[in-house]
Amino acid sequence: MSKILILPGDGIGTEIVSQAVKVINSLNANHSMDMNLVHGLIGGIAYDETGSPLPDETIKTAKDCDSILLGAVGGPKWEPLERSLRPERGLLGIRSELGLFSNLRPAILYPQLASASSLKAEIVSGLDLMIVRELVGGIYFGEPRGVEKRNGERFGINSATYYESEIARIGHSAFQIAQKRGKHVCSVDKANVLEVCELWREVMEEVSKGYPDVKLSHLYVDNAAMQLVRDPKQFDVMVTSNLFGDVLSDCAAMLTGSIGMLPSASLDKDNFGMYEPIHGSAPDIAGKDIANPLATILSVSMMLKYSLNQADLAEKINIAVSDVLDQGFRTRDIASGEDKVVGTNEMGDLVVKALES
Ligand code: NAD
Numbered sequence: 001m002s003k004i005l006i007l008p009g010d011g012i013g014t015e016i017v018s019q020a021v022k023v024i025n026s027l028n029a030n031h032s033m034d035m036n037l038v039h040g041l042i043g044g045i046a047y048d049e050t051g052s053p054l055p056d057e058t059i060k061t062a063k064d065c066d067s068i069l070l071g072a073v074g075g076p077k078w079e080p081l082e083r084s085l086r087p088e089r090g091l092l093g094i095r096s097e098l099g100l101f102s103n104l105r106p107a108i109l110y111p112q113l114a115s116a117s118s119l120k121a122e123i124v125s126g127l128d129l130m131i132v133r134e135l136v137g138g139i140y141f142g143e144p145r146g147v148e149k150r151n152g153e154r155f156g157i158n159s160a161t162y163y164e165s166e167i168a169r170i171g172h173s174a175f176q177i178a179q180k181r182g183k184h185v186c187s188v189d190k191a192n193v194l195e196v197c198e199l200w201r202e203v204m205e206e207v208s209k210g211y212p213d214v215k216l217s218h219l220y221v222d223n224a225a226m227q228l229v230r231d232p233k234q235f236d237v238m239v240t241s242n243l244f245g246d247v248l249s250d251c252a253a254m255l256t257g258s259i260g261m262l263p264s265a266s267l268d269k270d271n272f273g274m275y276e277p278i279h280g281s282a283p284d285i286a287g288k289d290i291a292n293p294l295a296t297i298l299s300v301s302m303m304l305k306y307s308l309n310q311a312d313l314a315e316k317i318n319i320a321v322s323d324v325l326d327q328g329f330r331t332r333d334i335a336s337g338e339d340k341v342v343g344t345n346e347m348g349d350l351v352v353k354a355l356e357s
Contacts, residue, residue, distance in 0.1 A: 001034040002308055005065040007058070009043040010078075010087060011281025012291035012344075013071025019293035019348025020069060020300050023317065026352045031313055038065065042094065043073025043087035043281075053078075053090030059097050062274075067307045068094075069299060070276040075283040087281075096136050100266035100274055101166070102173040103133040103245065104302070107232075107252035107262065112325040116257030116334050119229070124255050129235045130181065131252055132174040133245025135266055137166045140242045160196045162241070164203050169269065171207035174239035178214045182236030186217045188224040188244055200241065221248070228252055253278055260292025260333045263299035265306050273307045275299040289343040292331040294321055297351055320354035 004024070008017040027033040040058045047053045053073070062068055073087035083089065094100075109117065109127040117124045142159035149155065171187075178185045187204040189197035201218055208216040219227065221244045227234065228248060232255050240248060253262050259279040267273040277295030285291055298321060305314035324347070330339040331347050342350065 001036055002066040003036050003038060003064065004303075005058075005062050005068045006037050006039045007042045007068060007070045008039075008045075009071040009073040009281060010045055010075050011072060011283045011286040013043075013073070013281055015287070015289065015291055015344045016277065016293040016296040017069065017071040019344060019351070020296045022348045022352050023297050023300055023355065026355050027313060030356055031316075033310070033313065035308075042070065042090045044075055044078040046090060047078060047081070047085055047087065053085060053087050054093040054097075059094065062094065062098060067272070067303050068274040069296075069303065070274055071296065072277065072279065072281040074281045075286075092140070094274065095266055096141070098272070098274070099136065099268045100272075101134060101136045101269075102170055102267045103135040103249075104173075104177065104265040104267065104306070105131045105133060105245075105249040105253070105262070105278060106264075106302075107131065107249075107256050109256045110261070110322060110325055112322070113257055113261070113334055115336060117255055118257065119232075119255060124232060124257075127232055127255060129232060129252060130177060130237045131245060131249040132170065132177060132237060132239040133249055134162075134166065134170040134240070134242050135245075136242075137162055138242035160194065160241075160243070162196055162200060164199060167200050167203040168207050170239060171204050172210075173267070174237050175207060175211040175214050178237040179211065183213055184215045184217070184236040186219055186224070186235055186238045188219050188221050188238055188240035188248065190221050190244075191218070192220060197241075204239070224248060225251060228255070249278070258292065258334045260295055260331065261298070262295050263302050265299075265302045267306060271307055273303065275303040275307075289345055290332050291344045292333050293344050293348050294331075294351075297321065297348070316355060317351075320351050323354040324350045 008014040114121040114125045139160040142161035145158045147156045189200045191197040191201045262278045265273050301314040301317035304310040335341045
């Protein structure tokens with residue numbers, strides 16, 4: 001039996017996670033899986049109900065589970081709160097508390113959706129790249145930080161910091177993933193300007209010695225951004241720091257044309273993971289039954305592959321999603337021309353039907 005913590009969160013979180021739960025229930029019923037679901041609170045709803053965006057109870061339950069499925073957090077209702085109480089703090093907090101340092105963000109373009117990309121179809125069609133982003137270090141967590149008074153004016157400070165052990169462990173993640181893919185890691189840094197990136201590059205070279213079957217190359221982040229838009233198919237696995245990964249992975253996501261299609265995984269050293277769509281809580285469309293649930297359903301596929309050792313079932317979900325797209329069904333965000341537009345709920349039902357057929 002696997003115990004899965006379900007954290008729907010805010011906005012469209014509840015709607016999209018409900019569709020993923022239908023998929024899990026179908027796997028339990030038809031593929032002798034035994035995924036036991038427990039529900040918890042995170043984000044704005046957790047603040048409303050407990051006064052904290054990350055209640056202790058959620059962390060306690062998470063530590064007792066095999067995996068976590070998260071919807072999304074945040075919304076305008078909670079923006080006036082002081083920073084430490086905001087929903088997004090819950091998300092940073094759970095990643096950090098559970099040591100989820102390795103963030104895998106695939107950018108895959110389904111051939112059926114090639115026209116949804118803003119790039120020419122020949123540049124993006126068949127795109128399948130994996131960004132491995134360091135998630136619990138770097139400038140998002142480095143000290144000192146803050147805004148203070150210096151020389152009679154306000155002065156803002158953040159610190160980009162990495163221990164070599166933090167760089168090495170994300171390096172190992174990237175190389176091990178590349179071994180199961182195209183055997184090429186591109187490490188992205190800014191070593192021409194930043195000392196912390198010089199160390200990053202040195203450690204990546206050291207780690208690479210343990211993976212002679214994988215090629216390592218390096219790019220400065222400005223060039224990497226340019227190459228992602230010029231010729232994204234040159235990449236197999238990109239590994240980079242927290243800040244650079246945040247920016248580059250959103251850019252890569254948009255190459256595929258739809259933020260509603262892309263899942264992600266955040267893993268610890270033992271492949272315990274939290275799985276979530278890359279998009280946010282989309283308050284503008286919450287409660288309207290129009291959100292695309294496929295990124296969340298594909299997050300279940302990643303969970304089966306990376307944490308639950310069920311690569312075959314993971315592939316079944318991917319194929320079911322592809323089948324539904326082949327049949328011309330689309331949620332509004334990915335629809336064009338003759339497509340059959342369906343709502344969030346119906347899309348979930350269609351994937352379950354494809355899975356069971
Ligand atoms: P967003 O990703 O929520 O939405 C951006 C745009 O994409 C919106 O137009 C939205 O309608 C659309 N969209 C997003 N997901 C979609 C889906 N599944 N189907 C169809 N359309 C979809 O980003 P935002 O508007 O910048 O942020 C909204 C809130 O989400 C903020 O509070 C932000 O802090 C939070 N946020 C949370 C996460 C997370 O939980 N991991 C990530 C990013 C943003």
